[in-house]
Amino acid sequence: MTIYRAPIQDTLFVLNDVLGYQRYSNLPGFSDATPDVLEAILAEGAKLAENVMHPLNRVGDMEGCVRHGDGSVTTPKGFREAFDQYREGGWMGLAAPAEFGGQGLPYTVHTAVSEYMVSANMALMMYPGLTQGAIAAIITHGTDEQRATWLPKLVEGAWTGTMNLTEPHCGTDLGLLRSKAVPNGDGTYRISGQKIFISAGEHDMSDNIVHLVLARIEGAPEGVKGISLFIVPKLKLDASGNPGQRNTVSCGSIEEKMGIHGNSTCVMNYDEAEGTLLGEANGGLKAMFTMMNEARLGVGLQGLSLSEIAYQNAVSYAKDRLQGRSLSGAKAPDKKADPIIVHPDIRRSLMTMKAFNEAGRALALWTAIKSDVAHRAGDDKDRQAADDYTGLLTPVVKGVLTDKGFDHAVMAQQVFGGHGYIEEHGMSQFVRDARIAMIYEGANGIQALDLVGRKLAQNGGRAVQAFFKEVAEFCEENRADEKLAPFTKALKKGLNDLQAATMWLVQNAMAKPDNAGAASTDYMHLFGLVALGYMWAQMARAAGVKLAEGANGAASFYDNKLVTARFFMERIMPETATRLARISSGADTLMALPAEAF
Ligand SMILES: Cc1cc2nc3c(=O)[nH]c(=O)nc-3n(C[C@H](O)[C@H](O)[C@H](O)COP(=O)(O)OP(=O)(O)OC[C@H]3O[C@@H](n4cnc5c(N)ncnc54)[C@H](O)[C@@H]3O)c2cc1C
Numbered sequence: 001m002t003i004y005r006a007p008i009q010d011t012l013f014v015l016n017d018v019l020g021y022q023r024y025s026n027l028p029g030f031s032d033a034t035p036d037v038l039e040a041i042l043a044e045g046a047k048l049a050e051n052v053m054h055p056l057n058r059v060g061d062m063e064g065c066v067r068h069g070d071g072s073v074t075t076p077k078g079f080r081e082a083f084d085q086y087r088e089g090g091w092m093g094l095a096a097p098a099e100f101g102g103q104g105l106p107y108t109v110h111t112a113v114s115e116y117m118v119s120a121n122m123a124l125m126m127y128p129g130l131t132q133g134a135i136a137a138i139i140t141h142g143t144d145e146q147r148a149t150w151l152p153k154l155v156e157g158a159w160t161g162t163m164n165l166t167e168p169h170c171g172t173d174l175g176l177l178r179s180k181a182v183p184n185g186d187g188t189y190r191i192s193g194q195k196i197f198i199s200a201g202e203h204d205m206s207d208n209i210v211h212l213v214l215a216r217i218e219g220a221p222e223g224v225k226g227i228s229l230f231i232v233p234k235l236k237l238d239a240s241g242n243p244g245q246r247n248t249v250s251c252g253s254i255e256e257k258m259g260i261h262g263n264s265t266c267v268m269n270y271d272e273a274e275g276t277l278l279g280e281a282n283g284g285l286k287a288m289f290t291m292m293n294e295a296r297l298g299v300g301l302q303g304l305s306l307s308e309i310a311y312q313n314a315v316s317y318a319k320d321r322l323q324g325r326s327l328s329g330a331k332a333p334d335k336k337a338d339p340i341i342v343h344p345d346i347r348r349s350l351m352t353m354k355a356f357n358e359a360g361r362a363l364a365l366w367t368a369i370k371s372d373v374a375h376r377a378g379d380d381k382d383r384q385a386a387d388d389y390t391g392l393l394t395p396v397v398k399g400v401l402t403d404k405g406f407d408h409a410v411m412a413q414q415v416f417g418g419h420g421y422i423e424e425h426g427m428s429q430f431v432r433d434a435r436i437a438m439i440y441e442g443a444n445g446i447q448a449l450d451l452v453g454r455k456l457a458q459n460g461g462r463a464v465q466a467f468f469k470e471v472a473e474f475c476e477e478n479r480a481d482e483k484l485a486p487f488t489k490a491l492k493k494g495l496n497d498l499q500a501a502t503m504w505l506v507q508n509a510m511a512k513p514d515n516a517g518a519a520s521t522d523y524m525h526l527f528g529l530v531a532l533g534y535m536w537a538q539m540a541r542a543a544g545v546k547l548a549e550g551a552n553g554a555a556s557f558y559d560n561k562l563v564t565a566r567f568f569m570e571r572i573m574p575e576t577a578t579r580l581a582r583i584s585s586g587a588d589t590l591m592a593l594p595a596e597a598f
Contacts, residue, residue: 060262134161303405
């Protein structure tokens with residue numbers, strides 16, 4: 001049995017003391033989430049995660065989902081009841097607009113609580129996770145009628161949503177998709193085609209499933225310019241808006257897969273299923289991106305969540321497992337051996353995970369605040385600046401947090417030695433579950449290309465320049481503070497490497513696009529290192545302020561922050577130099593061998 005404790009104190013430190021969450025109380029929803037309310041929500045969410053969802057994580061892994069002959073799918077024992085509690089607690093609509101039955105609270109609060117629930121049970125949380133994306137797409141692109149028809153039930157959690165892009169021959173390259181839509185002449189369409197790998201495509205946890213499906217309207221142009229998005233319900237609605245007659249969409253099979261066994265990954269067959277257009281004809285990709293951007297931040301969070309729970313279990317094991325003696329003399333002389341936490345190499349793993357998790361949490365919450373400002377601020381300039389940040393940071397959060405999430409699940413498994421490889425301790429499940437987050441919602445290589453190929457140059461580089469300026473100003477403002485010097489100096493060095501890499505791309509990638517492709521993954525991680533380093537420098541400053549104020553009995557919490565910040569700057573941040581060296585080596589050697597040489 002694995003353990004999990006939601007890191008509430010840490011979330012509150014980041015929101016209240018580092019990111020100045022209360023500064024945003026002028027934005028809609030923020031004033032309702034006062035410090036007391038925020039704390040109460042985190043505590044309630046933690047209870048649901050720890051007591052209801054976490055005990056089902058292993059059950060989901062062992063049992064998986066079962067498809068029956070009629071195409072229906074049964075989820076693992078306890079999933080339905082846990083989802084009922086999630087729904088009844090109002091968690092689905094936490095950040096959704098009040099006019100559709102939501103609570104209108106900040107997306108930031110939703111993000112903070114989701115981290116706990118995803119740590120506790122990633123496969124279970126994917127059912128509501130995809131629904132959030134569907135809600136976002138219908139809010140942004142739906143007509144008034146579509147909003148009124150679909151949103152209240154989705155926000156309530158009575159119905160769930162899915163996202164149907166992938167087809168057997170069409171994954172990353174959506175321009176290849178073949179599913180077609182034929183107009184019925186009454187505003188509805190007949191949708192036909194096969195979609196694969198559809199998460200939560202069929203299950204037994206809700207009264208209806210609202211599929212958002214990409215298809216090509218008959219006669220539409222080839223490629224991505226001819227794709228439209230449709231709402232296709234599993235059960236068509238009757239005249240009173242209740243689920244009635246079965247639509248001609250069905251689950252043909254569910255995939256046997258490496259992890260997230262508790263989530264049904266379905267082949268979905270559309271056989272002239274009835275649907276309505278969401279957004280403009282041939283504007284499907286734009287509409288889908290609303291859903292995907294939300295989902296990408298959610299998937300980034302999955303990386304952090306799994307890194308956190310894997311870390312917590314590794315720490316517990318390292319304190320317990322007795323093997324060998326400390327290099328500096330016995331630490332538990334009354335026992336036959338010392339606990340492995342005394343060994344520097346075990347510490348290296350634990351500190352690496354800890355340093356990443358705490359900064360990753362800050363980065364995810366910072367991005368969530370930017371997303372809230374982008375959607376809720378009254379001032380156009382504020383909205384635009386925040387939107388720039390969200391766009392820039394989304395591929396970094398998705399790509400870096402999930403790459404590291406998997407690395408750390410493996411690292412935590414290693415702390416268990418052979419006991420991590422067998423199923424009994426649950427570490428293997430974290431590794432298997434974490435792996436998918438690097439692949440779906442745009443594989444991480446594609447995130448890196450999005451950052452380098454699109455986001456850097458957007459609006460003449462406005463977003464990236466704003467990021468550089470903010471980090472440089474932070475270093476400059478705190479330059480005279482000797483206590484902060486170890487952090488600001490290391491951060492400035494990382495920023496210099498990132499700026500040098502950016503300049504190298506400007507000078508070398510225009511004329512030779514392979515240079516951009518060859519640099520992209522290293523650039524994304526270099527960006528991530530600087531963003532995480534910026535989070536650590538701010539956390540160190542906030543911890544210093546708290547200690548100077550007397551720390552209210554939590555001195556060790558803030559002292560530990562300073563030590564972990566130092567570890568990050570000494571041991572992780574220097575990787576920026578390696579990344580820069582790789583980037584500036586260009587594409588020539590990488591691309592030199594002919595395909596036959598492999
Ligand atoms: C468990 C699971 C759940 C999923 N859930 C959903 C879902 O709910 N809805 C949905 O629509 N899809 C879903 N997917 C599909 C997932 O999003 C795709 O698998 C993913 O987008 C990659 O597509 P692909 O598998 O066809 O890989 P491909 O597109 O064939 O890519 C193969 C590799 O080539 C790389 N590559 C491709 N093109 C380029 C390029 N131009 N430049 C550089 N590298 C490139 C990719 O990064 C990847 O590493 C799911 C998949 C799984 C396994």
